[in-house]
Amino acid sequence: CQYYSHMARYAQSVGYDLTVSALVTSYAMVGNIIGKVVLGALADKWNIWRTSRLAMGIVGAAFIILIVGGQSINQYVMYIASCLSGVSMAAGVLIPNLLSLDVYKAAGYQEKYGLINAIGTFISAIGFAIIGYTFDFTGSYTLSFAISTATVVIFFVGISVLQRMTKNAGVEDETIGVEEAELEAVEAE
Numbered sequence: 402c403q404y405y406s407h408m409a410r411y412a413q414s415v416g417y418d419l420t421v422s423a424l425v426t427s428y429a430m431v432g433n434i435i436g437k438v439v440l441g442a443l444a445d446k447w448n449i450w451r452t453s454r455l456a457m458g459i460v461g462a463a464f465i466i467l468i469v470g471g472q473s474i475n476q477y478v479m480y481i482a483s484c485l486s487g488v489s490m491a492a493g494v495l496i497p498n499l500l501s502l503d504v505y506k507a508a509g510y511q512e513k514y515g516l517i518n519a520i521g522t523f524i525s526a527i528g529f530a531i532i533g534y535t536f537d538f539t540g541s542y543t544l545s546f547a548i549s550t551a552t553v554v555i556f557f558v559g560i561s562v563l564q565r566m567t568k569n570a571g572v573e574d575e576t577i578g579v580e581e582a583e584l585e586a587v588e589a590e
Contacts, residue, residue, distance in 0.1 A: 405534055408483050409540045415472050415479075432487020439489070440495050449499040454557055456492035459485050461553040464546045471543070480538045495519055500560070505569055528552075556563045 408429050409422040417425075436456070444452040463485035470478055501514045528549075535544045 406529070407536075407542070407545075408486070410498065410536070411467075412479065414536070414540070414542060415470075415474055417476065417479075421476060421479075425479060428480045428483040429487035429490075432484040433490040434487075434490035437495065440491050444495065444499055447451070447495065449503050450560065451491070453496045453560045456488055456496060457560070458552050458559040460489045460492065461550055461557070463488070464550040464553065468482045468543055468550070472541070480486075493521070494524070500563070538563030 402583070408425045409419075410427040412422040413419070436459075440452055440456055441511070459541045466478060466482040466485070467474065474482075497517055498514065501517050502510050505513045517533065531548065532542070532545045536542055
C-alpha cells in the first residue's frame with residue numbers, strides 16, 4: 402500500500418511535531434519522483450520482471466525499517482524509510498502497466514489492462530482502509546507495516562510465479578522497456 406497519505410500521522414504517532422510530519426510526507430513524494438525515473442530507466446535496461454522484484458524489495462525494506470524503528474525511530478531513519486516507501490507509488494503506476502504489456506503483448510493489452518487497473522484500484526482502496534483501521538484499533542502503525550511487508554512478499558512471489566507461467570506458456574521473455582512498451586501500445590491502436 403502507499404503510505405504517503407498516512408506518513409504525517411505516523412510521524413505524529415511516534416512523537417514528532419508537525420514540521421517533521423510534513424517532511425516525512427515530502428520525503429515520500431521525493432521517493433515517488435525518484436522511483437519513477439529510476440524504475441523506468443531500469444525497466445528499459447533490465448526488464449520489467451527484475452525491476453518489479455527490485456521495487457518490491459525497496460518497499461519491503463522501508464516497512465521493515467519502520468517496524469524495527471518502532472516508537473523510538475530516529476528522525477533521519479524515518480526520513481530514509483519514508484523516501485524508500487515512496488517508491489511504492491512509482492511502482493503502483495509503472496509495474497502493472499508494463500507487466501500487463503509484457504504478459505499480454507500489444508494485441509491483448511488494451512482489453513486486459515482496464516480490468517487489471519480497476520482491480521488494483523479496488524485493492525488499494527481496501528488497503529488504505531486497513532491501514533486506518535489497524536491504527537485506530539491498535540494506536541500504532543506497526544501492524545499495518547507488518548501486513549504491508551507480508552503483502553510485498555506475496556507480490557514478490559506472485560511476480561516470480563507469473564513470470565514462470567508466462568515462460569511456460571510459450572510467451573517470449575523479452576525485455577520490454579518503457580519506450581518500447583509505449584511504441585507497441587501506439588502501434589496496436
